Amino acid sequence: MTAQNSATASRTIAVTGPTGSTATAVSTATGASTGTGASAGPDASSTATARTATDPLPRGTLLAGLGVVAFSLTFPSTVWGLESFGPWSLVAVRSTLAALIAGAFLLVGSVPLPERRHWAGLAVVAGGVVIGFPLLTTLALQTSTTSHAAVVVGLLPLTTAAFAAVRTGRRPSRTFWFAAVSGAVVVIAFTLQQSGGAVSQGDLYLFGALLVCAAGYTEGGRLARLMPGWQVIGWALVLCLPLMAVGSAVALSMEPVHLNAHGVIGLAWVAAGSTFFGLYVWYRGMAAIGIPKASQLQLAQPLLTLFWSVFLLDESLPLAAPLAAVAVLVCIAVTQRAKS
Known part of the structure; x- marks a missing residue:
């Protein structure tokens, strides 16, 4: 008697967000084979081998890399946007446009x-x-340079990891906490050195941005275990749409608008590129290549922002900026190894 058997293989992939938040995606592949007994037979094994051989590792790396590039352009684009819009207008219009894009994707995908x-x-x-993060960083970039902000916000993965440890009750190793505190000390020393021994108002905005964004990404990481990561940011954007639409109307009526090419490009990128596209390709890339490889790609983000600050904004780069950025990256790399 011939029976139709079904061979089902499940694979669990750990996914981390752009600032260290973690999600879990489960993919199940089912193949049917015909034979006798309970065994799936060699056909299922051949199918699994073929599937492994065609896993989209290069495509996943490309997608995650595009996400890192998108995030690294956020601060230069914000500076360009401030040439045409006031800080409140830029943030409100940015979020409104991003929410409309996210809403369209959610609607088309039913x-x-x-x-x-x-x-x-x-x-x-x-x-x-x-x-929180867009508003506070936009306010900071009115007085801080892009390179300065890139170094300070380079601490975000460590801040997020600390929030996640508190939120989940996990107990990271001493090595993890030593690296996290070392990274914080490097950033604080850098800000004091650049600000003449005192913390500036821009630095306060940046430190506040670290805290609120880390809290947001920690909660987003928890939700991303229950739904795709792009849907988490998509629904968060849609949730803000009524408030941001009203905020856009009020802010545009109160702040002057001087449209130029830089301002329009900057607004378009922070809305469509950084806020939606970057997160979308990042999560898809992470699902394909996993935590270790994507984490290594993420280490390039602060240095890329330093490059854009010189190439796009003609900022003069103080020697302390790349040195501090590299030191923070080393601390992040240590925490990644300690967590694993």
């Missing part, structure tokens, strides 16, 4: 509404990632 129990977490993501 993505169902999140469960009611997830809305509080989405509000935390929205407050930290969609509103």
Whole structure:
């Protein structure tokens, strides 16, 4: 008697967000084979081998790399946007446009509404990632250089990891905490050296941005275990749409607008490139290549921002900036090894 057997293989992939938040994606592949008994037979083994051989590692690396490049352009694009818009207008219009793009993707994909129990977490993501971080960094970039901000915000992965440890109750190793504290000391020393021994208002904005964004990404990492990461940021954007639409109208009526090419390009990139496209390709790339390889790509982000600050903004780069950025990257690399 011939029986139709089904061979099902499941694979769990750990996914981390651009600042260290972690999610889990599960993919299941099912193949049918015909034979006798309970064994799936050699056909299933051949199918699994063929699937492994065609895993999209180069494509995943490309997608994750595009995400890193998109994030590295955020600060230079914000500076360009400030040439045409006031800080409040730029943030409100940026979030409104990004929310409209996200809403269109969710609508076309017929993505169902999140469960009611997830809305509080989405509000935390929205407050930290969609509103808090863009607003505070935009205010900081009115007085701070892009290179200065890149070094300070380079501490974000460590800040997020610390928030995640507190939120989840995990106990990272002493090596992890030593590297995290060392990175914080490097950034604080850099800000004091660059600000003449005192913390400037721009630095306060940047440190505040670190805290709210780390909280948002930590909560986003928790939610990304329950839904695709791009849907987390998509619904967080949509949640902010009514507030940001009203905010755009009010801010545009109060702040002068002087449109030029830089301003329009900057606004378009922070809305479509950094806020939506970057996160979308990042999460898809992470699902393909996993944590270790993507983490190594992420280490290039602060240095890329330093490059853009010189190439696009003609900023003079103090020697302390790349040195501090490299020191922070070393600390991040140590925490990655310690966590694994």
